[in-house]
Amino acid sequence: MLDIGSIQSFQPGLKTECYDSALHIMQSTGFLPDDITYPPLQTELSDWLEKADRPVVFISLGTVIELTAEESQTMFTHLISQRKFYFIWAVTTPMLNALKITQTTFISDQLIVGRYLPQGSILQHPNIKLFVTHCGANSIQDTVHAAKPVLTDPGFGDQPLLSNQLVSKKLGKLLKTFTYEAMEPVLDELLSEPNYSQMVGRIEDINRAQINYGGFVTGVQVIEDVIEGRLIVNRSVDSSDVMGYPIGQAVFISSLVAMALILLILGILYCLFGIISSIIYAKKKKLISKTD
Structure with a gap:
C-alpha cells in the first residue's frame, strides 16, 4: 500500500496493536519494486529517450476515459508540431484508430504515441521530467517511486482525492482542461527553477519513506505476524471515527x-x-x- 500522507509505523517481530482508529485502518508496507515490476525498456524506446535534448513529458490518462476523435487529433497535431518538449503519449485503441495509426507504437523525432507502454519503466528514465496523469493509484505509485512531478487531470473515483493530495503537498499542479493550450504554460511553470528541484526533493522524501517500510517483504511479515498473534488486529472502531455508514x-x-x-x-x-x-x-x- 502506498501512502503519500502520514503512515503508521510497523516493526516486524514486536507484539503490537494496529487498526485501532479510523485513521489507521490499513497497515502501510511501502513500495519496493523489482525488475519484474519495472522491466528494462526496449532498445528503440530507450535509444529515443537517450537522444532527447529537451524535457520529455509522459502523458497517460488511463484506459477508461477516452478523448473523442476530434480531441485526439487536435492534441496529436499540437504535440507533433511544437518544439519545446518531447512527448510520450499512452493512448487507448479507439484513440489510436482515430489518429489513423495502424502500428501499435508511432515514433517520430519528438513524439511517441502507443498502447501498452511500460509506464513504470518509462518514468524511471532520467530524461522524463514530468508526468501528465489521471491520478490512478498505480500511476501515483509509479510517479512517487520515480520522483517525477505531476500535472494532474483526474477522472472519477479516488482520482480527484489523490490529485488533491498531490497538489496540496506541492508535488504538482492541476490541469483544468486537457488541451495543449492549457497544458503548455503549466509545464513551463512546473519546470522552472527552483520550483522543479523543490518538487523533486519533496517526492524523493516520500519515496525514501516508502522504501524504508520494506515493500512486499514487510507485507509478508505483516501477514505472518497477524497469523502468529504478534500483530493484534483490533476491530472495535468507534463509530464516530468512521466516515460513511x-x-x-x-x-x-x-x-x-x-x-x-x-x-x-x-x-x-x-x-x-x-x-x-x-x-x-x-x-x-x-x-x-x-x-x-
Whole structure:
C-alpha cells in the first residue's frame, strides 16, 4: 500500500496493536519494486529517450476515459508540431484508430504515441521530467517511486482525492482542461527553477519513506505476524471515527429512499390518471348533452 500522507509505523517481530482508529485502518508496507515490476525498456524506446535534448513529458490518462476523435487529433497535431518538449503519449485503441495509426507504437523525432507502454519503466528514465496523469493509484505509485512531478487531470473515483493530495503537498499542479493550450504554460511553470528541484526533493522524501517500510517483504511479515498473534488486529472502531455508514445502515437508508421514490411515482401516476379521467368524463358529458 502506498501512502503519500502520514503512515503508521510497523516493526516486524514486536507484539503490537494496529487498526485501532479510523485513521489507521490499513497497515502501510511501502513500495519496493523489482525488475519484474519495472522491466528494462526496449532498445528503440530507450535509444529515443537517450537522444532527447529537451524535457520529455509522459502523458497517460488511463484506459477508461477516452478523448473523442476530434480531441485526439487536435492534441496529436499540437504535440507533433511544437518544439519545446518531447512527448510520450499512452493512448487507448479507439484513440489510436482515430489518429489513423495502424502500428501499435508511432515514433517520430519528438513524439511517441502507443498502447501498452511500460509506464513504470518509462518514468524511471532520467530524461522524463514530468508526468501528465489521471491520478490512478498505480500511476501515483509509479510517479512517487520515480520522483517525477505531476500535472494532474483526474477522472472519477479516488482520482480527484489523490490529485488533491498531490497538489496540496506541492508535488504538482492541476490541469483544468486537457488541451495543449492549457497544458503548455503549466509545464513551463512546473519546470522552472527552483520550483522543479523543490518538487523533486519533496517526492524523493516520500519515496525514501516508502522504501524504508520494506515493500512486499514487510507485507509478508505483516501477514505472518497477524497469523502468529504478534500483530493484534483490533476491530472495535468507534463509530464516530468512521466516515460513511455500515452496510446495514446503508441498505436500510437506500431502501427508504427507494420506497419514497416509488410512492412519489405512484402518486404522480394517480394524479395523472385522475386528471385524464376527469377530462374524458367531461368530454363524454358534453357529448351526451349535445345528443339530447
